[in-house]
Amino acid sequence: MRHLPYFCRGEVVKGFGRGSKELGIPTANFSEQVVESFPSDISTGIYYGWACVGNGDVHKMVLSIGWNPFYKNIKKSVETHIIHTFKEDFYGEILSIVIIGYIRPEKNFDSLEALISAIQEDIEEANRQLDLPEHLKLKDDNFFHLPEGKIVNSH
Numbered sequence: 001m002r003h004l005p006y007f008c009r010g011e012v013v014k015g016f017g018r019g020s021k022e023l024g025i026p027t028a029n030f031s032e033q034v035v036e037s038f039p040s041d042i043s044t045g046i047y048y049g050w051a052c053v054g055n056g057d058v059h060k061m062v063l064s065i066g067w068n069p070f071y072k073n074i075k076k077s078v079e080t081h082i083i084h085t086f087k088e089d090f091y092g093e094i095l096s097i098v099i100i101g102y103i104r105p106e107k108n109f110d111s112l113e114a115l116i117s118a119i120q121e122d123i124e125e126a127n128r129q130l131d132l133p134e135h136l137k138l139k140d141d142n143f144f145h146l147p148e149g150k151i152v153n154s155h
């Protein structure tokens with residue numbers, strides 16, 4: 001797919017607070033400035049890749065780009081669910097991600113349960129894909145070890 005792999009880093013800001021409370025799946029939302037820096041023709045939808053908070057470890061992630069049709073958001077968001085259990089929130093920290101592959105388009109669902117199961121399947125798919133040698137190698141990319149801000153939103 002065009003633009004992939006896509007490297008990006010930026011601040012984690014507040015969203016609507018639904019990820020953890022309603023879905024049980026927290027998503028670290030990027031600031032509006034970062035969302036606007038994405039290529040305007042990047043497909044909305046669900047992706048997988050690698051992520052790291054500050055200078056922390058690199059973990060698997062799933063990412064949602066778009067308007068969350070289930071919630072009919074007015075502003076586009078870019079949200080990362082890191083497949084790892086964190087001890088605490090990390091609002092205001094710098095999140096670095098590399099987006100590697102596309103899973104599916106964003107969809108509307110008849111129920112919250114249906115949205116949650118779709119996201120759980122996305123997580124399983126990401127887990128499978130990211131274990132492949134060609135995807136594992138990006139986990140060790142220099143991008144994750146450079147001082148913050150050296151490379152910003154390039155690919």
Ligand SMILES: Cc1cc2nc3c(=O)[nH]c(=O)nc-3n(C[C@H](O)[C@H](O)[C@H](O)COP(=O)(O)O)c2cc1C
Pocket residue numbers: 015016017018019020023025027029046062063064067068069070071079080081105106107108115118119122123
């Ligand atoms: C892997 C993944 C898949 C998602 N798929 C959809 C989707 O198909 N439709 C949708 O409306 N929202 C989808 N979402 C977005 C959630 O609705 C959103 O993360 C949630 O509303 C939390 O938003 P908040 O960060 O503003 O609290 C997905 C999120 C993730 C992490």
Ligand SMILES: Nc1ncnc2c1ncn2[C@@H]1O[C@H](COP(=O)(O)OP(=O)(O)O)[C@@H](O)[C@H]1O
Pocket residue numbers: 012013014015016017018019020021025026027028029080081082083084085086088089090091
């Ligand atoms: N595994 C995780 N993946 C993403 N964010 C996490 C994770 N664990 C804790 N968090 C925290 O939860 C916040 C996201 O929760 P969420 O309910 O989506 O709130 P918001 O609507 O403010 O984005 C993140 O900004 C981060 O601080």
Ligand SMILES: [Mg+2]
Pocket residue numbers: 015016017019026027028029079
């Ligand atoms: Mg969120």
